[in-house]
Amino acid sequence: MGAFQLSAEFQTVYREGDEEEFCLFRYRLAAKPWSVRAVYTPSAAEFSVRTDLGMLEFALIDFITDDWERFRHLVATRLVRIMTDYYVHCEHNFTAIVKEKGLPEVRWDSFLPSTYEGFIRYLQPCEAVRIVNGSYMILSYYEAATESGLSLMYNVLRDDFFAEQRVYNFPHSVHDFDSTSVADLQDALQTRLLPVLTRIRREVEEKRAAIRTTKTTDVI
Structure with missing residues (x-):
């Protein structure tokens, strides 16, 4: 997606011994320390898409849900457009x-x-x-x-x-x-x-x- 490259993560991130999040997939930008990743957060029992711009990380509110099928649908129908407009062609x-x-x-x-x-x-x-x-x-x-x-x-x-x-x-x-x-x-x-x-x-x-x-x- 533009210069972003997709990587299959399927990786559990731990903090102080507890599961903080499970990363489903991630788009990385080689030229900048930027990434967009889809995660499941066990403590909140919800799925989300998070953007990391190095100096700031935040969730895209369009994708926050506790329903797996809805999350899949949101990712399939909205993620390409949002990433393209927000991070590939910012203008x-x-x-x-x-x-x-x-x-x-x-x-x-x-x-x-x-x-x-x-x-x-x-x-x-x-x-x-x-x-x-x-x-x-x-x-x-x-x-x-x-x-x-x-x-x-x-x-x-x-x-x-x-x-x-x-x-x-x-x-x-x-x-x-x-x-x-x-x-x-x-x-x-x-x-x-x-x-x-x-x-x-x-x-x-x-x-x-x-x-x-x-x-x-x-x-x-």
């Missing part, structure tokens, strides 16, 4: 509000580096991806090995931009890019993006050192 899913906001029109490449401090840019605003709660993820800098980075979102309902960082997958709000206009967002990114990524890298290294210290102490 198909731009609302009139997103277009009128002007996100697809700015030459973001002129001032957004493709990599910085070990973080890779996997998404920029002209490729905005619909996520949850009326929001689009419009920017993502991510390091898969440490599950760390920065993401920037646009909420259609509130008409504002907001950001979140993750350090070893622990989320925290970032207010450096809070704004309501594309012009203000552009100014904030040009002046604050690199310092924020530098700060996140420092926090990642501090966390890495703390993890190493803990492991060494445990061994002793």
Whole structure:
């Protein structure tokens, strides 16, 4: 499906010895740490389709059900269209509000580096991806090995931009890019993006050192 490749998983994922989920199948994107997977969650006794964009993971509400036959039908009739519009040809899913906001029109490449401090840019605003709660993820800098980075979102309902960082997958709000206009967002990114990524890298290294210290102490 586009650049997504299907893999048959049939894999049980455990957390602290308990079955967390059973993965039925997964679509993976080789060029990005993105995937879409179908799962059964024993604790909730329900089936769902979950999207993982590296910086964010969420369930697609269209597919949540406790009925196996209904789940099969939903996957068969809706998954290709949703994945194509949401993740393969993201521009198909731009609302009139997103277009009128002007996100697809700015030459973001002129001032957004493709990599910085070990973080890779996997998404920029002209490729905005619909996520949850009326929001689009419009920017993502991510390091898969440490599950760390920065993401920037646009909420259609509130008409504002907001950001979140993750350090070893622990989320925290970032207010450096809070704004309501594309012009203000552009100014904030040009002046604050690199310092924020530098700060996140420092926090990642501090966390890495703390993890190493803990492991060494445990061994002793």
